Amino acid sequence: MAEALGPAVRAHNLRKVYRVAEKEPGFADTLRHFVRRRYREVEAVRGVSFVIEPGEIVGFLGANGAGKTTTLKMLTGLIYPSGGELEVLGHVPYRREAAFLRQITLVMGNKQQLIWDLPVLDSLRINAAVYEIDPAEARRRTRAFAELLEIEDILTQPVRKLSLGQRMKAELMASLFHLPRLLFLDEPTLGLDVNAQAAVRRFLRDYRERYGATILLTSHYMADIEALAERVLVIHRGALLYDGGLGGLVERFAPFKEVRLELAAPAEPAELAGFGEVAEASGRRVRLLVTKEGLTRTVAELLSRFEVRDLSVTEPPLEDVIARVFSEGRV
C-alpha cells in the first residue's frame, strides 16, 4: 500500500442541502401532493471543516439527524456536495475514480451488500472479481478474516439464514475484502449484542494495526467510541461543535465529576441540592454532579453533613456528556 502524501480527508466548508417533498396526512393532501408538490429545503450539513491524517481513528458523534450519514456519503462520493471543498486521499470523491474507490470502503449498519439468498462466499467471489484479487489470495483472506471474526462455519449458509450479528460480521468481511486503507463505518455495531459489538471492535482494531488503515466511524454506542477513537468530531444540526480528543470533550462540556454516595439514612433531594446537580436520589443511594473546582470542599462537606456508608468519585458516563452537548447545543 503506497503512502499518499497529505491528509486522508480534507473537508472545507462542506455543505449539503436536500430538497424534500412535503406531504400532510389524509387523502385530500395526498391528491394535492400527487398533482403539485411542495418542496422544502433541508440543510443536512452546513459548512463543516476538518482534516483527518493518515492512520487516525476518528469517532463521529451526533444525535439522530445531525448529518453524520450525509457527511459520510459525501466523503465516499455517493452524493454530490451542495457546496464547499472536499478531497479524500487526494481525489475528488464524487468523480468516483477507480483508483479512489479501490482504497476506500463504506460499511453501513442498516444496509447490506451481501446477496440475500446465497452464501457469503458467493458475494466474496464477486468482490474478488471486481477488485481483481487472485483466487489463492482470496482464499487466504477469506480464511484470515473468518478466523478473526469467528464466522468460519457460516460462510456456506445463505445470508438470509444468518443472525444479525453473523450477518454484520460477514458484511464487514465483504467490505474489507479489498484491504481498503480508508474505512468509513456508519454504525457498524447497530443492533448487535454486547459480545458481537466487542468482537467487531476487536476486529477493527486488529485490521487497523495490521494494515495501518485510517478510520472514520459513527456509533450511538459510546463504548465503540471509547474503545476505538482517539479523536472525536461532534456534529449538531449539521454544524461541527467539537473536534479534538475524547478527554477534551468531557473537559469542555462536562467540567464536573460524578460523586456516588450511599447514605446511612435516606436524604431529601432538597437537602442535597446545595452540593451540586442531583442526577439521582432514590432513598439512600445518591448521584451528584459536582464541579471539578469545588470537588474536595463539597466532598468534605458531604461527609460532615451526612452519615456516609460509601463514597466514590468518577468521570461522568460519556453518554451523559454527549446528551448534555446535544441538549444545550453549545458551541
Next chain:
Amino acid sequence: MRYLKLLTLFWQTSLAARMEYRTAFALAFLEAGLEAAGKLFGVYLFYANGFDLGGWRWQEALVVLGLASLLDAFFIGVFNPNLRRISEMVQDGTLDFVLLKPASSQFWVSVQQFAAEGVPFVLMSLGLLGYAGAVAGLDAAGWLRLGLGAAAALLLAYAVAFLFATTSIWFVKIFNVVYFLNTIVWTGQYPVQAYSRPFRLFMTFVLPVYFMTTAPAEVALARLPASWLLVVFAVAGGVLVLSRAFWRFALRFYASASS
C-alpha cells in the same frame, strides 16, 4: 476481460439465487416454455396462409417478427429484471454499493440479473429467425447481415430501455415504463410499412423501433443496401452514448435513500 468474468459471475449467482426457490423456478421456466410455444402457434396461424403486408412477402415479414421476438426474449431474460432492479436499488439505497465499486456502474446495474425464463423465448426466436431466413432464401452474406443487424438491434433496444430506466433516480418507481417499452417494441413485429404514416414516423424518429426490426430485416433481405448496417449501428451507438451520459448526469441527483 474482467467484465466478461463479472458477467459470468453475475449470471451464475443470479441463477443460483433464483434456483434457491426450486418450485418457483421450475414453474416460471415451464410457464415460459408454454408461452413461447403458444406464441409460435399464433404465428403459424397468422402466416401459414400467406399474405402481403405493406409490400412484404410473408416469408420476409417473418424475419421482422423473428427479430421482434428476439428483442422480446432479451427484455424477458435481461432488460426487465435488471431495469426493475435499478428502481428497487434506488428505493432501498443499495445502489450505494454498486456506486462504491471500482467498475462501471452502468454495466453493473444493466447485467446483474439474469432470468432463466428468457431462455425458452430466445430459443424460440432463434428458431423462428432460422426458419424465416431459410424460407426467405438468405445466402451466406444475408445471414451475416442478419446477425449483425440483430446485434445492433439488441444494443439499440437496451440503450433505449436504459435511458428510460435511468429516470428512476428521480421518479423511483418507474419500471412500469420499461414494460410499456417492451410492449411498444412488440409493435415492431410487423414491418413499419404496414402502419399508417404518422405511426411510421413515430416508430422511426421518436421510439426508434424501425431500426430494431424492420431496418435490420431490410438489410438482411437486401431490400436496403448493406451500407445501411452502418446507419443502424450509428443509431444504436448514438443512443448508447446518450444513455451513458444521461446515467452519469442522473447520478448527480442520486440522494441515496436515508439510513
